[in-house]
Amino acid sequence: MEVKVLLDSLNPYTGTRLTTLHCVYPQFIHQQVLTHRMFSRNSSSLRAISFDRASEEFEVVYPTWTEEKKGMLGSLVTDNRIKMQADLVVLRMQQLVLEGCERLKALGIHHQDINNYLRPFQNIHTVITATDWSNFFQQRLHESTKPDMQHLAQLIYDALENSYPEDRYRHIPMIDDIKWIGKFSWDEIQLISAARLARISYFKWQDDPQKDLELANKLIENNHPSPFEHIAFAQQDNEYYANFKSWKQLRKVLEI
Numbered sequence: 001m002e003v004k005v006l007l008d009s010l011n012p013y014t015g016t017r018l019t020t021l022h023c024v025y026p027q028f029i030h031q032q033v034l035t036h037r038m039f040s041r042n043s044s045s046l047r048a049i050s051f052d053r054a055s056e057e058f059e060v061v062y063p064t065w066t067e068e069k070k071g072m073l074g075s076l077v078t079d080n081r082i083k084m085q086a087d088l089v090v091l092r093m094q095q096l097v098l099e100g101c102e103r104l105k106a107l108g109i110h111h112q113d114i115n116n117y118l119r120p121f122q123n124i125h126t127v128i129t130a131t132d133w134s135n136f137f138q139q140r141l142h143e144s145t146k147p148d149m150q151h152l153a154q155l156i157y158d159a160l161e162n163s164y165p166e167d168r169y170r171h172i173p174m175i176d177d178i179k180w181i182g183k184f185s186w187d188e189i190q191l192i193s194a195a196r197l198a199r200i201s202y203f204k205w206q207d208d209p210q211k212d213l214e215l216a217n218k219l220i221e222n223n224h225p226s227p228f229e230h231i232a233f234a235q236q237d238n239e240y241y242a243n244f245k246s247w248k249q250l251r252k253v254l255e256i
Contacts, residue, residue: 001025001148003155006127007173008165011234015245020129020173020230022200026061027119030126032140032149038243039130040229044125045201046115051105054115054122059125060094062087064129064147073144094121119229125200129173129230131245133160171232171247173197184209190231191216191248198227224256 009018025033030043046054065086066074077083097117104114111230130136132158139145140153148185174196175189184192188209195212198219221225233248241248 001123001152001155003159003166005151005159005163007171009168009171009234010165011246012167012169013236014238014246015149015232016238017240018129018131018133018232018244018247019160019165020127020171021156021159021161023128023156023227024123024151025126025149026063027122027124028063029146030124032146032222033126033128033152034106036136037213038130038135039127040243040249042127042197042200042227042230046118048201049115049240051101051111051114051119054118055098055101055156056112060087060091060121062090064151066147073146076147084098090121097121127173127197127230129171129232130243131247169234171230171234173230190212192198193231194219194227194250197230198224220256223248223256225251225254228254228256 002022002083005023006022008020010016011018023033033039033041065077067077068074077086097120099102101114101117105111137153140149141157142150145153155158170186172190172193175193187230192209192212195215198215216227219225228251229242229249232244232247233250233253235246236247238246242252
């Protein structure tokens with residue numbers, strides 16, 4: 001698992017912090033991330049890429065093994081022999097899934113169907129932007145939480161603790177202000193940022209602002225507004241604007 005701070009901002013009017021993170025974690029805990037409605041999110045999509053590209057990203061993601069017992073949470077497995085044997089079982093399962101997916105591809109089945117079977121064995125890349133993290137940490141750092149989810153929550157907590165937000169009136173992730181200011185208008189820079197955040201859906205990063213602008217306009221035309229939630233503007237009050245406090249999302253500004 002990995003957590004990286006993409007941009008960390010303080011509203012100069014209110015002091016409210018807005019942070020955008022790039023998180024990498026197993027697909028099998030993604031549903032627990034989705035339950036937190038104060039987050040704006042974009043995640044890598046297996047529908048958006050071919051089976052060949054998806055299988056290149058394919059890797060064995062081992063869970064933190066727990067022993068069977070009554071209730072939702074098992075005790076951690078401490079016997080290394082059992083953990084090793086469990087890992088070998090998962091490795092064999094991965095090999096069988098790949099073989100099956102190759103056969104489905106040979107039958108001409110669409111990758112949106114085939115790639116579903118890769119999910120248990122893959123990491124997912126997710127961009128998360130939020131002003132409110134307290135409920136997430138209250139739930140996901142709790143001892144009753146699944147160990148893998150606890151680990152992700154701890155990485156996010158540590159990333160926020162070790163990051164130092166800067167005063168900003170505009171929160172625009174994945175943009176180098178010095179490089180871009182003067183070459184593009186602020187409206188264009190905001191669209192470029194949204195496109196770059198959207199590209200996480202199909203693992204296709206590139207440094208081509210013109211193509212980014214084309215993609216951003218296509219997202220607007222096709223009513224895919226979620227990438228525009230990560231760009232936001234400082235407000236002079238402590239009101240909530242959608243799920244952000246004191247920050248208004250570009251999505252709301254564009255009314256999409």
